[in-house]
Each structure stands twice: as C-alpha cells, then as structure tokens.
Amino acid sequence: MKPVSLKQIAKELGISITTVSKALNDYPDVSEKTRKKVKDLALKLDYSPNSFALGLRKNESKxxxxxxxxxxxxxxxxxxxxxxxxxxxxxxxxxxxxxxxxxxxxxxxxxxxxxxxxxxxxxxxxxxxxxxxxxxxxxxxxxxxxxxxxxxxxxxxxxxxxDDRKSAYEAVSYLIKKGYKRIAHFRGDLNPQNSIDRFLGYKKALADNNIEFDPSLVYLCNNNSDFEDGYNSAKKLISDHQGNVDALFTVNDLLAIGAIKYFNQNNIKIPEQIALMGFSNWFMASVITPALTTVEQNxxxxxxxxxxxxxxxxxxxxxxxxxxxxxxxxxxxxxxxxxx
Structure with a gap:
C-alpha cells in the first residue's frame, strides 16, 4: 500500500495541497476549523510526513x-x-x-x-x-x-x-608485574594509528621494566587481524620459540581468541605455560575457556x-x-x- 500523500488529503477535503500543508504545520492564516478537519483526516488515514523531504524544504537534513x-x-x-x-x-x-x-x-x-x-x-x-x-x-x-x-x-x-599507547602500556605492565618476561605481541596493520600506538605501548612497557625488546616476538597480523590470523600466528609463535615465551599481548580480542583455540588444541596450558592479554573486551572474551583478560574500550x-x-x-x-x-x-x- 502506498503511503498517504498531501494530494490525497487535499482531494478528499476539496482544498489545495498548500492549505493542507499549512494546516498540518499550524500556519496562522488557516482557520482553526480547517486545521482540525485536515488533522483529523490525516490521523484517520495514518498520514506520515516524509522526514527527508521535510528536511530539504527547511534546508535542514535530519x-x-x-x-x-x-x-x-x-x-x-x-x-x-x-x-x-x-x-x-x-x-x-x-x-x-x-x-x-x-x-x-x-x-x-x-x-x-x-x-x-x-x-x-x-x-x-x-x-x-x-x-x-x-x-x-x-x-x-x-x-x-x-x-x-x-x-x-x-x-x-x-x-x-x-589512549591506545597508555592502555597497551598498562596491559603489558600488568603482565610483567605478574612475573612474565618473554611477552610476544600480535600486532595489526602497520598503517592504523591505533595499531601503531598499541605496539609502541607494548615496547615502552618492556623498556621501563628493563626487558630487552625482541623483534622476533612481534607478529604482523595484517590480513584481517581476525580469528584465523590469531590461530595461525599462535602456531608460528610456538614453532619459532619452542616454549621460550610465557605471555602474549594481542592488538584485539579476536586474535587472542584464535590463539586460545590453537593452544587448547595442542594442550598448551593457559596461563601456566603462556598467559594471554587481549584488547577490546568482546563478548566472546568472557565466554571462551579460559576467559580472556583484556582491555575494556567502552x-x-x-x-x-x-x-x-x-x-x-x-x-x-x-x-x-x-x-x-x-x-x-x-x-x-x-x-x-x-x-x-
């Protein structure tokens, strides 16, 4: 069913479209009696104004x-x-x-x-x-x-x-205070500012705690920074370092969840053998096993x-x-x- 138009209301009442429009918008040059007749019919016919067209007429997009x-x-x-x-x-x-x-x-x-x-x-x-x-x-x-x-x-x-840099710094500092020293990082694309800043926060936390930065512990996840990236990067991390890594900080939760799946499938205990810290606090972070420590972005x-x-x-x-x-x-x- 087509929406009711001003033209239909005007035709049924035998008045002009302009008068109908003015009546609906309470113009003072339309009598109270006519305004009531127009509004009553508009209500009866379930008339709804086109908000986009109305905005154009008022030069005011909504x-x-x-x-x-x-x-x-x-x-x-x-x-x-x-x-x-x-x-x-x-x-x-x-x-x-x-x-x-x-x-x-x-x-x-x-x-x-x-x-x-x-x-x-x-x-x-x-x-x-x-x-x-x-x-x-x-x-x-x-x-x-x-x-x-x-x-x-x-x-x-x-x-x-x-403040991505500060948030990442606090996340990695927490891991260090828990006793972890060999902390890997799954970072996102090289271009986005938030990916850059989270990487820099990671590096600064290491430096401020006298832990030497090891570039071999940083993995670029630049496909989609998604679940599959996390799974594949976790597989490579374990292959490259053969247990010589005790924590992982990821640029987002989805990467961490992918890594958790790989670790669980290969009987790598979390957090006993490797701890994980995500970023974003997705719903999935709270329901995966084990539940993921992460950064809430609000x-x-x-x-x-x-x-x-x-x-x-x-x-x-x-x-x-x-x-x-x-x-x-x-x-x-x-x-x-x-x-x-």
Whole structure:
C-alpha cells in the first residue's frame, strides 16, 4: 500500500495541497476549523510526513552518515548503539555504511553521503586509509566531520578515541608485574594509528621494566587481524620459540581468541605455560575457556560522546556560531580473567 500523500488529503477535503500543508504545520492564516478537519483526516488515514523531504524544504537534513571499517567487531556494534541512542533523542536517522577496510570504498561512501545532504558524518577509518582528501572534502562542504577510534592526526576535525599507547602500556605492565618476561605481541596493520600506538605501548612497557625488546616476538597480523590470523600466528609463535615465551599481548580480542583455540588444541596450558592479554573486551572474551583478560574500550560511551559532539557542531553551523574541533579521550580499564 502506498503511503498517504498531501494530494490525497487535499482531494478528499476539496482544498489545495498548500492549505493542507499549512494546516498540518499550524500556519496562522488557516482557520482553526480547517486545521482540525485536515488533522483529523490525516490521523484517520495514518498520514506520515516524509522526514527527508521535510528536511530539504527547511534546508535542514535530519540524517547522519556513519562509516565503520567492519561490522563483525563487537566494539563497533557497541559504538553504533551509543550513536543511535543519541541520534534518536534528536529525531535523526543514521545511514550506516561499512568500508570493509577498503580506502577506495571509503572514498565512494563519503561522496555518497555528501550527495545525500547529510547533516554530519562520523567515520572510523579503514586500515588502508593513507590519503585524506576525501575527509577534507567533507569539511570544505561545510559538513561537520568526527573521527572516532581509528583516527588521523592530519585532519582538522573533532576526534573521540582512547589512549591506545597508555592502555597497551598498562596491559603489558600488568603482565610483567605478574612475573612474565618473554611477552610476544600480535600486532595489526602497520598503517592504523591505533595499531601503531598499541605496539609502541607494548615496547615502552618492556623498556621501563628493563626487558630487552625482541623483534622476533612481534607478529604482523595484517590480513584481517581476525580469528584465523590469531590461530595461525599462535602456531608460528610456538614453532619459532619452542616454549621460550610465557605471555602474549594481542592488538584485539579476536586474535587472542584464535590463539586460545590453537593452544587448547595442542594442550598448551593457559596461563601456566603462556598467559594471554587481549584488547577490546568482546563478548566472546568472557565466554571462551579460559576467559580472556583484556582491555575494556567502552565503545558505547565512545559512540554517545561522538554523537553529542557532532550534534553540537551541527547546531553551531545552523546558528552561524563558530566552534573549535574537540579531542576527547575515552578512559579504558583492565578486565582481569583466567587467561593471566
């Protein structure tokens, strides 16, 4: 069934479409009697205004664009929930797109969102994003842009993220305080800032505790940093070091879960023979055996804060008020479980 239109209401009441529109929007030049007749019929016919068209007429889009690199990550689903909660309070729709860690696709999605006239855009960058002209294009079109989680320091816009270096430092320092000395690291791609910072936090924790950095203990998981990467890298780690490693810190939980599967299958006891520390606090981290010690990123709070800042900037633009880009660091915490 087609949605009821203004034209149908106007035809049934024998008045103009303009009068129907004015009556629904309480224009004073339409009589109270006519307004009541129009609203009663609209209610009876279950009329619903097209919010996108209404926004265009008012030069006020009620839509946000959101680009994430991958939707399988529990972390990103938490961020999306936070963003949607805030957007719903403002009666906004959110167009969610996935770049699949593909720079070219991310660029196309940005162009599409700009062409749709969205009021603001939130992006967590793909691992392959290394040029930022498409992000500056958003800003140059007068659309507020906010980067979250995977950000770039080279783009002048608001950013919401965690202190990846500090969080990794605290995670590895905890392992060292537990007595572990030969700590391997499964790192992500060389390009994303969060992967770089977690690696640097790992190195600094070793240095500050007088443990020599051994590059042979660092494994690059640059396919998808996923379960299979973790499983295969764990197999290689054990083959390379023959028991001469007592702990593992991974750039995300999925890598750690893949490693746990390999260790369990090969009767390598956790944490007696090797301890594990993940990063993100996925739901799976709490239900796998043994449960995974990890870093809580607070994705829901990140999403809410990101949306709050973006709406502030949207309102500033509509009121003609200038604003300064913000940088907000979301706190993390260690979640202690059986793997360490």
């Amino acid at each position: 839509t946000l664009g959101l680009i994430i690199p991958d939707n399988v990550h529990y972390f990103f689903s938490s961020v999306i929930k936070g963003i949607l909660e805030v957007a719903e309070k403002h009666d906004y729709l959110v167009i969610v797109m996935q770049s699949n860690e593909d720079y070219e696709l991310e660029k196309k999605q940005v162009d599409l969102l700009i062409s749709k006239g969205v009021a603001g855009i939130l992006i967590s960058l793909s691992n392959r994003t290394h040029i930022f002209d498409h992000l500056n294009k958003i800003i140059n079109n007068g659309i507020p842009l906010l980067l979250f989680d995977k950000i770039s320091k080279n783009v002048n816009c608001s950013k919401v993220f965690i 994705g829901f709070e990140m999403g809410k804060k990101a949306a709050d800042i973006l709406f502030h900037e949207i309102n500033c633009i509509r009121k003609g008020i200038s604003y300064e880009p913000q940088k907000v660091v979301i706190p993390t915490e260690l979640i202690f479980r059986e793997s360490s």
